[in-house]
Amino acid sequence: MDQDDASVGPASGPVAVGVRFRPAGKIYEFDPGPLILRRDDRVLVETERGPELGTIAVTARPLSKPRALQRVIKKADARDLGREDQNFQRERDSYRSALEHVRGSGLPMKLVKAERTFDGTKTTFYFFAEDRVDFRELARTLAQSLGTRVEMKQIGARDEAKVAGGLGVCGRELCCSSWLREFEAVTVKMVKEQGLALNQSKLAGQCGRLKCCMRYEYQTYLELKRGLPAPGSRVECVKGDGVVVRQNILKRTVVVRRAEDGIEVEASLDDLVTRRADA
Known part of the structure; x- marks a missing residue:
């Protein structure tokens, strides 16, 4: 078993x-x-x-x-699952109704999702806004319209993507909405360590923040880079002494521009004799 x-x-x-x-x-x-x-x-x-x-x-x-x-x-049981399906339909109806009220109120907020309790006595609306929003009048209007208690929850950009769901550029369902339970910090340093160009349009996820997947291989890149001389380092190499101009992290090699003729050659760690004292 x-x-x-x-x-x-x-x-x-x-x-x-x-x-x-x-x-x-x-x-x-x-x-x-x-x-x-x-x-x-x-x-x-x-x-x-x-x-x-x-x-x-x-x-x-x-x-x-x-x-x-x-x-x-x-x-x-079947009755419970049937009630769940009814709640899903009522959530969609509540969302559409609330969206009209939000647009009519002119409040600077984006309605993301409506969620109804199993017993139908309360509806929670999740919304995104850059700043704090006074939604008290809107909540009262929605409670009267829907006939349930209403709670308004302001969420951040990442939580918005998690709640709304969608597909990433990889073609798969968003990590945050399919399996990722907790958000962890993703930094520009992680991007640089992986040799990726700082192109916001390619690095940003649906939430507008750095993609969570930038974390996944970060530690692997750190391990692979260990022992590789940094760009700008002067090295002695069996293929000719020179300066490291770039690293090929996944291959664990560096490209050396030879001092004698300016030609660039690829060298592995085994090809490097030692780093020069004046590096």
């Missing part, structure tokens, strides 16, 4: 299952009680917002330290 499908019985002591509410969302721990749950099972759980549908992402595991957890109410 696959380890992820294995279940821990009640006699194993307190256990928890990991539940995810979005495809690339954070995983939360819940008490499964007597239920035997497998990965990808749909479940109804207790949350601070009331009952919500989620998906088992991590099967039952012993708790390292006993603590109170909210519980899994039951496995989702």
